[in-house]
Structure formats: structure tokens, C-alpha cells
Amino acid sequence: MPVELKMPALSPTMEEGTLAKWLVKEGDTVKSGDILAEIETDKATMEFEAVDEGTIAKILVPEGTDEVKVGAVIALIAAEGEDASAAAAASPPAPAPAPAAEAPKVPAPESGEPKQMETGARDLVASVARTEVADPEVPAGTEMVKQTVREALRDAMAEEMRTDERVFVMGEEVAEYQGAYKVTQGLLEEFGDRRVIDTPITEYGFAGLGAGAAMGGLKPVIEFMTFNFAMQAIDHVINSAAKTNYMSGGQMRCPIVFRGPNGAAARVGAQHSQNYGPWYAAVPGLIVIAPYSAADAKGLLKAAIRCEDPVVFLENELLYGHSFEVPKLDDYVLPIGKARVVREGRDVTLVSYSIGVGVALDAAERLAGEGIDAEVIDLRTLRPLDKDTVLKSLKKTNRMVCVEEGWPVCSISSELAAVAMEEGFDDLDAPVLRVTDEDVPLPYAANLEKLALVKAEDVVEAAKKVCYR
Amino acid sequence: MARAASSKGAAPRGAAKKQTPGAAPPAPNRERPPEPKRYKATRDELLDYYKQMLLIRRFEERAGQLYGLGLIGGFCHLYIGQEAVAVGLQSALEVGKDSVITGYRDHGHMLAYGIDPKVIMAELTGREAGISRGKGGSMHMFSVEHRFYGGHGIVGAQVALGTGLAFKHKYAGDGGVAMAYFGDGAANQGQVYESFNMAELWKLPIIYVIENNQYAMGTSVNRSSAEDQLYRRGESFRIPGIQVDGMDVLAVRGAANVAVDWVRSGKGPILLELKTYRYRGHSMSDPAKYRSREEVQAVRDKSDPIEHARKELEAMGATEDELKAIDQQTKQVVVEAADFAEQAPEPDASELYTDVLVGSY
């Protein structure tokens, strides 16, 4: 029996990829560790190595084929002592190239269906993909371009670096590697290694260095590879950056941006999946921003870099590759501290931020199918919190459900509930409900992860409950 | 300024007389461990190391494959290329008495401590039968029974934690030592040096092991380290350091003996820098464009620890058939582990809420 080589999944969210190049040909003998092919995903070109020994009997997917499904058989290897030509003859014929934008070009493998990882993270991404946000606030007639969140963030940094010589970017793998998640792609090339700086793995050190440089008059953008690692450095974010202006009686400023991905990614387990929004939002002296769409990511990151205060800018890895409409304007800057109504509705207000907005929008669509007209608010900034927008909506709908990809206890949702109690009590027709992740460290197992993360179904249920339906 | 200049001119207090160039280096003012010798293994011993290294290699290759099939998710860091380090070092330890701790690249260290490949693989696939009941994943595996303490995802954390394990050994007087592994990249975290200071100050029984595979993700050692001879990183804390060829299991074992003797006899910590290399990307999603294919191939061709041991075994009289049989057995063990890991059920939904706290309140 020849061994089937299958299209590998190179990340838990990858569904298909391009077979860019074969580095072996039929008849070649290979051993484990030999590089067989190069495979492109949306993020990178990866090498595909042999695990089994034998002879390449048949290449089933020619190089240059796009949209090859994960798990599809791409070649056959005849094991030692097996006749390669016989093995090839026994194989299914190579698929004829199909026209673009059609169902899979490559037949699914006969043995072992490609495994779709049914995880909570995949569901979150699906919610985002299913929904659209209303146009960002731009003058009528503005040209829009589709951009990923990743590109929007990069452009924001590049634009600010072009206009302000004091801005520099520092962090692990931000320069030569182009960013662990490719957010700083191209910055080294354009701005050089004086302004785009790879650090050793030493978060406490470079966060402090950044804060000091900001005190001295520069405008650092400090990237944490993920915010999980910022816990090494949280002392500088809070004790050094957040309190300086106050402690110095307004004399010494610390205009710095700490940015990076925050929140759960896919299957990375308990130490790599936390939402620090509520942590930082609890600290006076900090600005905390957590955008959802690419347009907001761009406009708010530009604002953050210009801001004279220390900013914690929370991105989301699962959103990086997602595209949104971004206005094509020379200088698209958004106000800090302003939430946005991303969907108007009359019956219930869903308040969220970051990837939770996708979940809320998804829930709103489902609710519409059941005759409930939900309004969705994207907070965008977590501190200072735009209470006015929330309270105004509450006045209209009289019902509120908070949606958050994060733990429930002492969360942004908890804060929103308190705001509604203190300042919107008379408008409430039902208790405010919180729909969040489960109150446990994030488990690795796919089924448990799915159970642990916030879900659109639960938002629908909560909305119905507050509408007494 | 003036003060700085004058103090610079003055001879530092207690400084030795000016040295003439070329003179013998000053005699060290404190005891140092002896220069390690390559371990003279018996045929059976070497065969045993060979089997262990091969098991790690085949296990990791299979894990990479299962990742590609979507059975393993998230971050998965393979140990391929570095096998001689864990096997050589841990062969000098006593399982269940001496503690081992490492980072997220942990599968090899577990296998080298005799932990069942099945429960490791089942953890990688996130199943109930996994060693962390599917809740930890590739980066978070533990076996208190073996005194294998993880499995940590935060770069550098295991160094302070390992120092705590050593503290426990000393506190309890149980005769055990701790071994804390960390990478060349982790060697730049501040807590490493905070730990070094305490360990030497309190003469804690710990072997610090820097697995210098020359890259931290995409950053090579010389781009991240002012002192790139990492074995010297403990010297200012008076921790002796030794550089070791981490691609030669017997050189590693030789150094392990020196380190274990030193630490067990109460002389305090020691630092080993193992020069090694990872063949694969940092994790499954790293395209590894920061190094050339030729660089990787050259190491595979010239310095592979398993090939190396195989040749040596042949020279010691191991037959082709004997080695082939080991290959077959190893493959079989790994195939069984993979099948087990694929078939084992996922954890029960109720597991979501267990193990958050020990007590109920």
C-alpha cells in the first residue's frame, strides 16, 4: 500500500492552501526530514517535510494549485520494497484543473476526512465572517478599500512614523521576522533598524525602556508578541507609564502605546488565552482601546500614537486576517473614547468590543429572524468608557445584554451593568445580563474550548430572556 | 565627570598586580568543577540512549503529521534535532527523586523521563486519556509521579520555578536535585538572573540547562545576546558554567555526571550550555525563513545525534538487523501511541469546571 501524503493544516484555522512548489519529483527517494514541497497559507510559505521513507510514486496535485483542501491527498509514496510504478498505477488519476471559485479542486482524501477542528475559536471566526458592520463614519462619497485588520494596523504605524520622527516600534520579532503575526510587515524595510527594533525576550526590560524613552520625549510603540507576555511587564505599564503624569503634577508625560494581540486564539491553552481588557481598564491614567473592525483599528491606532497619554491597545489574533472596508483617506484618525452603534435596533442593546462584536452581530441577525430587533454597540475604547452612547441606547431599548470574550467576574460587562444600575436604572425594563466566556482557565481540548468561549447562541438566549420572550 | 575620570584612573581596590600579556591566567579563587569527559558508555547503555533518542524523533515526526491532519491544534513545538540533550542529561538523574522542569518544547523531556508516549500523544490531541486530561495541551504537561514539573508557556518562568523545586529539595533534605531547562532566548529574561543570585546565595541544588539551539523563534543568539557565550551567564553570580556539545549524547552524559556530582554534593548551582539545533520551525506555524535550507541540511548531515550514536553502535558491533529491529519497534510504539491518541474520547463536558480549585468554598 502506498502511503498517502495529505495536505497539511499549518494552523488550527487553516482550511485550504496553495501547493506552491514541489521540491521532489516522481521517482525520487525520500527519507524523513526531507523537504517535499512548499505550501502557502494566508500568512506564510511553509515547508512540508517527509515523515515516511520511500519513493515518490505519484504527484497528484501539481504545483501552483490553489485552494487545496486540508487533508486532500497530494502525492503517494511507495514504501521500501514496494514497486513505485505499481503504486502509482493503483492511484486515483490527478484531478483536472477546475475553474476558479468553485468547490474544492482536489477530491477529498479517500481515507480519513480532513479534520475540521470544531473549536470555539473557529466559531468566533465564523461569527465574524458571517456578519458585516455598518459603514464607518466617513464623509459621503469616500472611496473604500478592503483591508485586513493586520494591514490596517501596519498602515497606521507606517503613516504615523512617516509624519513623526519620534515614533519608533520595538518588540520581539517585529523587524526581521516582520512580526510574529506579521503586523509589522514591511516596516523595517521602510524605516530601518533605528526605528524598527527587534528586542531580546525581555518584556519587563523593553516595556520599561519604552516608558523611559517616552518620558524622555520619544513616542514608542511597544509590541507585545501577545498580551499574555505583557504580564511580565505589567509593572511598567501601570506603575511607570500610567501614574507618571499624575505623580509629577502634570509635569512628566509618558506618551507610549503598548500593543499586541489579546484574548483567546485557537487551541493555545490556558497561559496563552486571556483577555486583559478589564485588567487595564481598571487603571486610572491609562487609555485602553480594543477595536473590532479594520477601519477602527487603523483610525484608533493612529489616534493612540498621537495621544499624549499611555495607551494599551488590545488587538485580536483571530481578527488579524479578516477584511473590512477601510476608508481611503490620507489621514483617517478616530476619536478615542467614543463607542459606535454598529447596528441599529429597537428591542434590546447588545454591548461588546473586540471579537465579541462579531458574536453580538451574529446574534443580532439570528434574533432578527425571531422578530427581535437588536442594537449592537462596539465600545472600541474601554477606558474612558463611552457611557453616553450606551445609556442613550438603553433609553431607547430598555434592555441590555453585555457580550464579552473574557471572564465574567469583574469584567467590562460587570462595569456596564453597574453603569446601567447607577445611571440608567429608570430606563431598565429587565436586569442587565452578561454573556461571556466560562469562568475557567481556557482548556486545550477542542470540545472544552468550544464550551468555554462566548457563543452567539447564548447571546440570543439572553436577549430573548430580557425581552421576556 | 571629573569624579568618574579620577576613579577610573585609580587602581580598583584589591586588584591584582598588572598582568603581563601571555602570562598564565590567574588561579581561580574558588573551586570549580572538573572539565567533563565524554562518557564511556557500555554497548547496552548506548543502545538505550539510542532507543530513547529514536523514540523522541519518531514521536515528534508523528506529532507533526497529526498536526498537519488537524488532530493537534494550537502551538506545537517539536524537539527534533535536540534529542541528545534531554536523553544525555536525564540519564544521569533518578526518576522520581530528581525534579525536571522545562518550557513548552517539552515532549522530548517527558519521553526521556520514561513517561508513556500514549498519554503524551493523547494530550496533544486533547483527549481525556491525556496526561493533563486534555486540558493542558502540548505546552502544558506534568507528571508529579515522575517529578516532571512541566510544561510552561511563559518564556523564562521555568527557571524561577525550577529554583523553587531545588529549594524544596534542600529544605526537605531529600537528596534530590532539580534540573531546569530553558532556551537561548529565555536566557535574556530578568527572572533568570534573579534566580541565579538566590540559587548561589542559598547553595540550592539545581542544574540550569540552557538548550542553545541558536534561535529564539526567528532571532539568532548573536542578535539578542550581548554575551553570546551563554555558559558564562552565571559567572557573575559565581555559578560555574560549562559548554557542552549537545549533539553528542555521550558528551552530554559526561557533562551531566560532573553537574550532578557538583550539585548533589552541596556546592550549589551549576550552569550547562548545550549547543544544539532544532531542525523544524519554532512551532508548526513558523516558516523559518530566517535561516537557509543549507544551514539546516548541513547540521542534519554532519551532526545528527541519532546518526552519530548509530555509527558508534555499529563500531561497537551492533548489527544492521539489531538496529533495524529497534527502528521497527520504535515505529510500532509511536504508531500505537498515535492510534490511541486518535481514538481516545474527548474529555467529558463536565471536566470544563473541574480542577479550577482544589477545595470547595
Ligand SMILES: Cc1ncc(C[n+]2csc(CCOP(=O)(O)OP(=O)(O)O)c2C)c(N)n1
Ligand atoms: C514571556 C514570553 N515572551 C514571549 C513568548 C513567545 N515565545 C514563545 S517561545 C519564544 C522563543 C523562545 O526561544 P528559546 O528560549 O531560544 O527556546 P526555543 O524555542 O529555541 O526552544 C518566544 C519569543 C512567550 N511564550 N513568553
Ligand SMILES: [Mg+2]
Ligand atoms: Mg532557542
